[in-house]
Amino acid sequence: MKKEDRLESKNPMEGFLRMDRIPHIWCPGCGIGTVVTSFTEALKKSKLDLDKVAVVSGIGCTGRVAGYVKLDSFHTTHGRAVPFATGLKLANPDLKVVVFSGDGDIFGIGGNHFIHAARRNMDILIICVNNFNYAMTGGQVAATTPMEANASTAPYGNFEFAFSLPYLAEAAGATYVARWTSLHLRRVTKSIQEALAKPGFSLIEVITPCVTLYARRNRLGDGLNLLKYYYDKSVIEHGADTRTLDISYQGKLVVGKFVDKEKPTFLDRMNEHMTKILGDKYVKYGE
Amino acid sequence: MSTLKTLNGNQTIAEAVRQIDPDVLAAYPITPSTAIVETIAKFKADGLITGEFVCPESEHSAMSVCIGSASAGGRVMTATASQGLALMWEMLYIAAGLRLPIIAAIVNRSLSAPINIHGDHSDTMGARDAGWIQIYSENCQEAYDNFIQAFRIAEHLDVRTPTLVGLDGFIISHSMEVIQVEDDQIVKEFVGEYQPVYPLLDTSRKFTVGPIDFTDYYFEHKRNQIEGIENAPPVIEQVGKEFGEKFGRAYGFFEEYRMDDAETCIVVMSSAAGTCKDAIDELREEGKRIGLLKPRVFRPFPDKKIAEALKNMNAVAVLDRCSSPGAFGAPLFTEIRNALYDYDQRPKVVNYVYGLGGRDIRVEHFKEVAEELDKIAGTGKVEKIYSYVNLRE
Numbered sequence: 087m088k089k090e091d092r093l094e095s096k097n098p099m100e101g102f103l104r105m106d107r108i109p110h111i112w113c114p115g116c117g118i119g120t121v122v123t124s125f126t127e128a129l130k131k132s133k134l135d136l137d138k139v140a141v142v143s144g145i146g147c148t149g150r151v152a153g154y155v156k157l158d159s160f161h162t163t164h165g166r167a168v169p170f171a172t173g174l175k176l177a178n179p180d181l182k183v184v185v186f187s188g189d190g191d192i193f194g195i196g197g198n199h200f201i202h203a204a205r206r207n208m209d210i211l212i213i214c215v216n217n218f219n220y221a222m223t224g225g226q227v228a229a230t231t232p233m234e235a236n237a238s239t240a241p242y243g244n245f246e247f248a249f250s251l252p253y254l255a256e257a258a259g260a261t262y263v264a265r266w267t268s269l270h271l272r273r274v275t276k277s278i279q280e281a282l283a284k285p286g287f288s289l290i291e292v293i294t295p296c297v298t299l300y301a302r303r304n305r306l307g308d309g310l311n312l313l314k315y316y317y318d319k320s321v322i323e324h325g326a327d328t329r330t331l332d333i334s335y336q337g338k339l340v341v342g343k344f345v346d347k348e349k350p351t352f353l354d355r356m357n358e359h360m361t362k363i364l365g366d367k368y369v370k371y372g373e
Numbered sequence: 374m375s376t377l378k379t380l381n382g383n384q385t386i387a388e389a390v391r392q393i394d395p396d397v398l399a400a401y402p403i404t405p406s407t408a409i410v411e412t413i414a415k416f417k418a419d420g421l422i423t424g425e426f427v428c429p430e431s432e433h434s435a436m437s438v439c440i441g442s443a444s445a446g447g448r449v450m451t452a453t454a455s456q457g458l459a460l461m462w463e464m465l466y467i468a469a470g471l472r473l474p475i476i477a478a479i480v481n482r483s484l485s486a487p488i489n490i491h492g493d494h495s496d497t498m499g500a501r502d503a504g505w506i507q508i509y510s511e512n513c514q515e516a517y518d519n520f521i522q523a524f525r526i527a528e529h530l531d532v533r534t535p536t537l538v539g540l541d542g543f544i545i546s547h548s549m550e551v552i553q554v555e556d557d558q559i560v561k562e563f564v565g566e567y568q569p570v571y572p573l574l575d576t577s578r579k580f581t582v583g584p585i586d587f588t589d590y591y592f593e594h595k596r597n598q599i600e601g602i603e604n605a606p607p608v609i610e611q612v613g614k615e616f617g618e619k620f621g622r623a624y625g626f627f628e629e630y631r632m633d634d635a636e637t638c639i640v641v642m643s644s645a646a647g648t649c650k651d652a653i654d655e656l657r658e659e660g661k662r663i664g665l666l667k668p669r670v671f672r673p674f675p676d677k678k679i680a681e682a683l684k685n686m687n688a689v690a691v692l693d694r695c696s697s698p699g700a701f702g703a704p705l706f707t708e709i710r711n712a713l714y715d716y717d718q719r720p721k722v723v724n725y726v727y728g729l730g731g732r733d734i735r736v737e738h739f740k741e742v743a744e745e746l747d748k749i750a751g752t753g754k755v756e757k758i759y760s761y762v763n764l765r766e
Contacts, residue, residue: 223402
């Protein structure tokens with residue numbers, strides 16, 4: 087076969103990835119790559135100028151996303167992706183800033199930053215890959231580990247209450263909150279697309295399999311078994327009351343879009359307030 | 374009865390923790406120290422330890438938990454590395470300022486940026502003014518021995534100062550070694566029962582911890598804190614000696630290797646000292662009169678003792694596994710050179726920074742350093758006071 091007759095072998099995501107960094111480090115069966123695919127699809131569909139999109143990640147398996155996407159990106163320290171994104175957005179309000187990180191990073195060590203960015207309604211999108219444990223360091227118990235699940239620092243089961251991310255986000259002030267699993271590929275894509283188009287603080291939680299640690303330690307099988315669990319146990323309930331979204335070990339997963347409301351962003355409020363105080367002397371920022 | 378066990382550095386620390394069974398253990402996962410916490414978690418789950426095991430949401434919180442528990446009168450410990458220790462910064466000073474004898478196992482790792490998970494001493498060297506006693510280990514056995522001694526040193530009534538034990542990330546933390554694990558009961562007896570001073574849980578006395586202390590007494594209280602670490606040397610010496618009597622491995626402030634008739638000397642801490650010993654052996658076979666001085670205790674710095682050991686050398690190379698940007702040399706070098714200042718006869722001292730971010734240092738690199746030392750000893754001239762080993766420039 088002549089070379090030009092061969093099928094085009096280019097990966098459809100090539101334009102969005104730093105191909106020199108591929109192959110990635112994620113384990114077979116891991117769901118992070120799926121979420122990255124959804125993200126790139128959403129970017130394509132949103133027709134955003136890619137020079138105006140920035141990705142910020144913290145530390146952890148999902149933290150590696152910043153290194154793989156062919157966008158302006160920053161791999162920050164553990165837990166600090168949200169404040170870094172806040173600074174990025176405020177210094178250049180033209181940017182669409184996306185925090186792409188894991189549950190341990192955003193809700194464990196960085197939990198305080200998350201609630202304050204939500205409270206201020208910072209115009210950033212948080213894509214949180216929730217795999218129920220600190221995976222990069224070997225599967226330790228996290229703020230999202232379901233009660234009774236095993237982890238390397240909870241070898242006979244976790245006895246602590248876990249955060250319900252949508253509930254926390256809504257209570258703290260987020261204006262867009264959705265939860266999906268990595269099985270809901272198209273819905274994740276659609277949610278990201280919606281959130282990219284929406285000003286304000288958005289959280290999209292995507293529950294993904296951690297095959298190597300969470301699944302193995304809990305004897306839940308491989309990636310396919312977990313996707314089967316998502317298939318069997320997830321129920322789409324748009325607009326569900328976020329107080330009812332706790333996740334129990336291998337229990338029901340209520341997914342959907344729970345919050346989608348309008349509220350002035352941090353910059354809207356700042357400009358409005360400063361105009362009230364200073365009148366004509368104030369030059370509105372970022373408009 | 375003591376037994377031989379094949380353990381890596383992290384497991385040796387966990388093994389010592391199991392034997393000592395502190396009241397509270399609080400730690401957050403971070404590479405390369407995570408396995409310490411994981412092993413402790415397993416011990417706890419298996420009922421082998423009775424102490425409380427807490428998984429806080431960050432290292433800052435882990436040290437805060439330690440401070441709370443220590444104030445209440447508990448024997449407490451943590452383990453961390455790199456960014457984790459950096460995040461504890463604020464609380465390190467508070468632990469020392471409140472004279473709480475907390476013990477930390479620090480698996481030495483480089484600091485971001487750029488991010489790197491491998492071993493160097495940037496983390497603990499950055500904490501050198503935090504008021505903690507710092508003890509470094511060459512191998513798994515020393516990590517185990519140092520960790521056990523740390524409790525005795527920190528909790529001594531004249532000292533009452535938090536203590537950290539450093540072991541090199543991956544090189545020691547993840548390397549299996551056959552080590553002598555001492556009998557549980559004898560280790561327990563050696564460490565002894567913890568007697569807290571002013572525990573908050575003593576409800577017969579009511580007092581507050583950490584109140585504001587302005588221009589009136591802050592200075593005196595800081596002076597008092599400094600006295601704690603200044604009282605440590607005889608205690609460190611005594612504990613090291615007793616450890617030797619009990620277990621056959623005595624410890625001092627530093628180890629001297631083939632120093633008896635040495636004319637030049639390499640000073641290097643932790644795991645690299647093991648490699649350096651091989652280099653020294655080879656150089657000795659070539660007829661070079663060179664020795665190694667391996668500091669074990671960096672804080673309090675044994676200035677007089679080190680100066681005495683080095684004063685008769687012709688030339689000394691101090692190797693630091695961390696940099697101190699903008700300073701006149703890296704930390705170990707500045708301490709040693711400073712310690713020699715008052716001696717009329719003193720060696721030429723040069724500084725090499727090596728191994729940042731886990732960069733290997735091999736026998737041939739030590740030989741390069743030895744060659745430089747030969748030149749300096751021969752000519753009496755130092756061309757470069759500060760340089761690097763195994764670096765592309």
